[in-house]
Amino acid sequence: MAIATRAARLRTSSTGEPLRPDANGSPRERLTALAFIAPALLGFAVFYFWPTLRGFYFSFTEYDVFNAPVWVGLDNYRAVLEDAVFWNSMKVTVLYVVINIGTQTVLALLLAVLLHRLTRSVLVRSVIVLPYLISNVVVALVFYWMLDAQIGIANQFLGWLGVDPVAFFGDQNWAIPTIALVNTWRHLGYTALLLFAGMLMIPGTVYEAGRVDGASEWQMFWRITLPLLRPVLALVLVITVIGSFQAFDTVAVTTSGGPAEASNVIQYYIFDLAFQRYQFGYASAVSVVLFLILTIVAFFQLRLMRADQSDMA
Amino acid sequence: MAATATPLETDQRIESSRPPQQGRRSLGRVLAWTALGLIMAVTLFPFYWMLRTAFSNGAFLATEPSNLLPVEPTMGAFERVFGLASTQEAQAQAGSGAAVNIGRYLLNSIVVATCITAGQVLFGALAAYAFARLRWPGRDAVFFLFLTALMVPPIFTQLPNFLLMRDLGLLNSYAAIVLPFFFMTPFAIFFLRQFFLGIPNEVEESARLDGAGPLRRFFSIILPMASGPLITLAILQYVQAWGEYFWPLLVGSEENVRVLTVGLGIFRAQTPQGSPDWAGLMAATLLAALPVLVLFAVFSRRIVDSIGFSGIK
Numbered sequence: 001m002a003i004a005t006r007a008a009r010l011r012t013s014s015t016g017e018p019l020r021p022d023a024n025g026s027p028r029e030r031l032t033a034l035a036f037i038a039p040a041l042l043g044f045a046v047f048y049f050w051p052t053l054r055g056f057y058f059s060f061t062e063y064d065v066f067n068a069p070v071w072v073g074l075d076n077y078r079a080v081l082e083d084a085v086f087w088n089s090m091k092v093t094v095l096y097v098v099i100n101i102g103t104q105t106v107l108a109l110l111l112a113v114l115l116h117r118l119t120r121s122v123l124v125r126s127v128i129v130l131p132y133l134i135s136n137v138v139v140a141l142v143f144y145w146m147l148d149a150q151i152g153i154a155n156q157f158l159g160w161l162g163v164d165p166v167a168f169f170g171d172q173n174w175a176i177p178t179i180a181l182v183n184t185w186r187h188l189g190y191t192a193l194l195l196f197a198g199m200l201m202i203p204g205t206v207y208e209a210g211r212v213d214g215a216s217e218w219q220m221f222w223r224i225t226l227p228l229l230r231p232v233l234a235l236v237l238v239i240t241v242i243g244s245f246q247a248f249d250t251v252a253v254t255t256s257g258g259p260a261e262a263s264n265v266i267q268y269y270i271f272d273l274a275f276q277r278y279q280f281g282y283a284s285a286v287s288v289v290l291f292l293i294l295t296i297v298a299f300f301q302l303r304l305m306r307a308d309q310s311d312m313a
Numbered sequence: 314m315a316a317t318a319t320p321l322e323t324d325q326r327i328e329s330s331r332p333p334q335q336g337r338r339s340l341g342r343v344l345a346w347t348a349l350g351l352i353m354a355v356t357l358f359p360f361y362w363m364l365r366t367a368f369s370n371g372a373f374l375a376t377e378p379s380n381l382l383p384v385e386p387t388m389g390a391f392e393r394v395f396g397l398a399s400t401q402e403a404q405a406q407a408g409s410g411a412a413v414n415i416g417r418y419l420l421n422s423i424v425v426a427t428c429i430t431a432g433q434v435l436f437g438a439l440a441a442y443a444f445a446r447l448r449w450p451g452r453d454a455v456f457f458l459f460l461t462a463l464m465v466p467p468i469f470t471q472l473p474n475f476l477l478m479r480d481l482g483l484l485n486s487y488a489a490i491v492l493p494f495f496f497m498t499p500f501a502i503f504f505l506r507q508f509f510l511g512i513p514n515e516v517e518e519s520a521r522l523d524g525a526g527p528l529r530r531f532f533s534i535i536l537p538m539a540s541g542p543l544i545t546l547a548i549l550q551y552v553q554a555w556g557e558y559f560w561p562l563l564v565g566s567e568e569n570v571r572v573l574t575v576g577l578g579i580f581r582a583q584t585p586q587g588s589p590d591w592a593g594l595m596a597a598t599l600l601a602a603l604p605v606l607v608l609f610a611v612f613s614r615r616i617v618d619s620i621g622f623s624g625i626k
Binding site: 024025028029030032033034036037039040041042043044046047048049050051052054055058065107110111114115117118119122123124125126127128129130131133134135136137138139141142143144145146148150151152153156157159160185188189190193194197200217242245246248249252253267270271274275280283284287288290291294295 | 341342345346348349352353355356357359360362363366374375378379436437439440442443444447448449450452455458459462464465466467468469470471472473474475476477492493495496497502526527528531552555556557558559562563573574577578581588589591594595598601602605609613614616617620621
């Protein structure tokens with residue numbers, strides 16, 4: 001999404017219309033604009049802006065959903081700091097993000113390079129993006145079946161290799177890696193296509209020059225593709241990391257945060273607090289913390305990877 | 314979530330950067346194709362396994378867990394999830410005998426996804442036109458405000474939105490599931506604004522000189538030109554709405570408005586004789602994935618080409 005944001009800003013300054021002398025338009029044009037924007041503005045005000053303000057407000061209250069909220073100042077935030085379940089959730093979430101983003105990014109880079117250097121087939125690209133179009137719930141259920149501890153096909157396969165069966169979703173140590181890898185499977189093709197689109201913007205002449213100089217594919221990847229892809233890679237990472245921090249569906253459908261809170265990711269914890277324990281104020285405080293974390297993570301990623309600067313002169 | 318370019322741009326980039334065509338079949342290329350083939354196989358296998366299980370007799374799945382073909386092939390699982398099988402028939406094939414009523418969930422999903430898509434495309438197009446091609450005071454400030462909506466994690470707004478729906482007495486209605494997505498999604502506005510910005514001013518200018526107001530220019534000139542992007546957007550938003558789980562789970566868990574994703578989650582939690590009705594579950598997931606698979610089969614090129622970037626330098 002950040003990609004789109006940047007793109008829009010660039011467009012406004014280049015092909016937008018603000019340079020015209022009558023930048024505010026005729027009265028008729030203004031009236032039309034107001035009418036055109038009205039439904040979106042209504043949606044924004046009611047379902048984005050107002051609930052954001054309310055969310056901040058609730059985070060300073062004790063609110064059980066049935067009685068009116070009671071102002072408690074910073075109590076919820078103090079409680080968050082001392083909440084062992086919250087810290088466990090953070091640990092679990094970070095572990096999830098590291099496994100998910102780590103495997104997904106490396107594999108997607110590999111897949112994008114394969115596509116870029118081998119083929120432009122629409123069929124191949126269609127096949128690899130297919131999992132992304134299927135809903136999280138369906139994907140979670142199919143893997144829940146394939147990875148069943150007793151009769152899942154994955155354990156049959158492990159059996160042929162002489163490995164003992166694994167309770168992928170039922171074992172404390174396996175639950176998070178399993179969920180992370182299931183989501184890697186779902187997002188791999190989509191991420192690869194984003195990177196592939198970035199690679200298409202690298203001029204073919206650079207590779208021809210590389211080949212003339214006798215560079216191998218391996219050298220060309222490290223010396224040409226990766227450096228020139230960096231801005232795109234940075235933005236893709238920001239998008240995927242933010243998405244990964246908000247994992248919920250797979251957890252809710254398969255493990256419900258278990259076993260023994262081993263897969264109680266932060267989003268699931270917030271859901272649990274708000275809708276199963278009716279601690280709406282506290283749940284709001286935890287989501288403010290999540291919001292802050294995401295903002296900080298995005299900021300540092302963009303800074304560290306210098307996403308706004310390209311090596312392509 | 315998707316960053317996008319118009320299909321045209323992607324096609325042009327693809328044309329200008331063909332992959333290297335080497336006459337010789339080097340070992341590297343064979344290995345690369347093998348890796349690509351392997352990734353595609355891993356991508357497709359779960360779909361096959363869904364199919365294989367859905368057409369199996371649930372009672373025999375445990376006895377032949379590694380049979381790669383359907384076990385005792387039958388349509389029983391489909392009859393079961395549509396509520397066409399008697400309790401005895403269902404239990405004979407390891408079903409729970411409880412009513413699943415997937416037909417109703419399918420209908421609910423179709424109603425919800427269609428409404429959301431229609432609203433987003435219509436209101437998104439109106440707003441995008443106002444942002445891209447009309448002049449009015451505060452235009453860029455409002456656009457920036459809309460973009461900030463992308464930064465707020467959905468769960469943050471969904472807690473207060475749930476309370477809003479409850480206070481309006483809309484819980485467990487189609488309206489509750491549809492409304493927050495109906496009027497505006499930043500992505501739709503963004504996607505169409507990009508396209509509208511790319512249309513040369515001359516196109517509208519001649520109509521303007523002929524005395525056509527903004528309303529007529531929008532409906533008779535701009536919209537017909539944008540039919541391609543509008544269709545692409547509609548498909549992307551439909552797929553997204555179809556897979557949504559968290560929000561419908563909060564506000565629409567009752568049978569009469571329950572959408573497929575929520576219904577599947579509940580189905581999975583019904584476990585007769587200690588183990589889920591795998592064949593029935595896979596038949597249901599197959600039905601849930603089917604509309605998306607059909608859309609994809611028809612529009613795969615459009616979808617694949619819409620994944621990419623524009624405006625990144």
